[in-house]
Amino acid sequence: MVTRWIITFLTAMMLNLTAGEYDLRTVIEMAEKNNIAIKLAQADLKMASAEKLQAFSDAFPKIDVDAGYNRNFKQNRFFFTVENPETGELETSSFQTSFNNEFSMNAILRQTLFSFEVGYALQAANRLKKYTTFGFESVRQTTVTLAKQAFYQTLLLEKVAEVAGESESSAKENYENIKAKFDAGILSEFDLLQAEVRWQNSVPQTIEAKKNYEQSLNNLKMMIGVSIDEEMILKGSIGSIPNLPAAPSIDEVLGRRPDYNALIWQKRLQETNVKAKKALYLPRLEGTLRYSYSATSDEFKLEQDNDNIVLGLNLSIPIFSGGYNAAQVRRAQSEVDRVDAQISEANSNVRIELANIYLRLQEAKERVEATMKAESTARRAFDIAETRVDNGLSTQVELKDSRVALDQSQVNYYSAIFDYLSAYFDWQLATGVVPSNPE
Helix, strand or coil: CHHHHHHHHHHHHHHHHHCEEEEHHHHHHHHHHHCHHHHHHHHHHHHHHHHHHHHHHHHCCEEEEEEEEEECCCCCEEEEEEECCCCCCEEEEEEECCCCEEEEEEEEEEEEEECHHHHHHHHHHHHHHHHHHHHHHHHHHHHHHHHHHHHHHHHHHHHHHHHHHHHHHHHHHHHHHHHHHHHCCCCCHHHHHHHHHHHHHHHHHHHHHHHHHHHHHHHHHHHHCCCCCCCEEEECCCCCCCCCCCCCCHHHHHHHCHHHHHHHHHHHHHHHHHHHHHHHHCCEEEEEEEEEEEEEECCCCCCCCEEEEEEEEEEECCCCCCCHHHHHHHHHHHHHHHHHHHHHHHHHHHHHHHHHHHHHHHHHHHHHHHHHHHHHHHHHHHHHHHHHHHCCCCCHHHHHHHHHHHHHHHHHHHHHHHHHHHHHHHHHHHHCCCCCCCC
């Protein structure tokens, strides 16, 4: 028996040593590092950097070099007869037009000298970078907000499980006291049965509360990238709330909100795209510098070689595209109009969102104050009911009702605190101020 107790104790100690403790700061840091939504937003940032590099590459010169080798299996030789001026005799001569081996090499440098498309591509790349940067910040702020809410929701459900456990322990203890008095002949069997029913009814409530807590903890693990099998202990309190925040001006909010600014830069990006599509109607001037070298020989040697350097200009003027360019311009303009409508809608939604969240904050704060008083009163009433039952002045029904009232008041109090914190985090997100470090 002692050996079994020692093994159980050591096992519990090992679990505590391997269990990870996570406070709010750690949860936020891991969410910013491991959350899938943030990783996808980071991929968008990398894509924007690649687009910018590609845009600059169109403005830089391009150099291509190619080399070739041909092997001729049949030679072309031409014969002709000429008169020797000294002897007057006819002599036969010949010459080759092909050789066994032909070598060639070409190098060409191209440089765009004039093109509106290149200029607009550079402008679009810069605006795409701004757009994705604000988009990433919007995803980060949303993820941090959700992580904070999930953290405190788990703490809330942990408290609810504690309240259910305390209620079960209280009911069990009361049952044991009643049973002792029943065995002594002081109380009736009816009182014993009432106490037992109250205790047994509290057991499934505790089981359900623990299940809800474990599910919330698993969801938090998934959000921040913690293995589902890892022991996770939250370090935090749900017993206090920050002060009611001051309401900023709508212009300050719009200037800070990354999702709204992302729409602004998306519109600017689409406007640049319209200009780029219109540039399809404009000419393009390109300069080239070409160097070519060739050599032929019946041996593997560079003989009978020849090289050349050519400088050239190429002017391309679009004349008729069959309506393709016009369609591209219209499509780009429709994208601008669509984003413009989204900006207008977002402006109205932000105003409504701020007003509604502030109402939630005020209502939750009032509930926190009210439920705190109710919890204190209910606890005092339960203590009195316990004393009355012990002295035989009250029934099990009254004790049960007072305990239910105490449990409900505690849950209401912690729920009101969580509702205020959740609204407070939504307020930070709505005003565009979501710090990574907890306050």
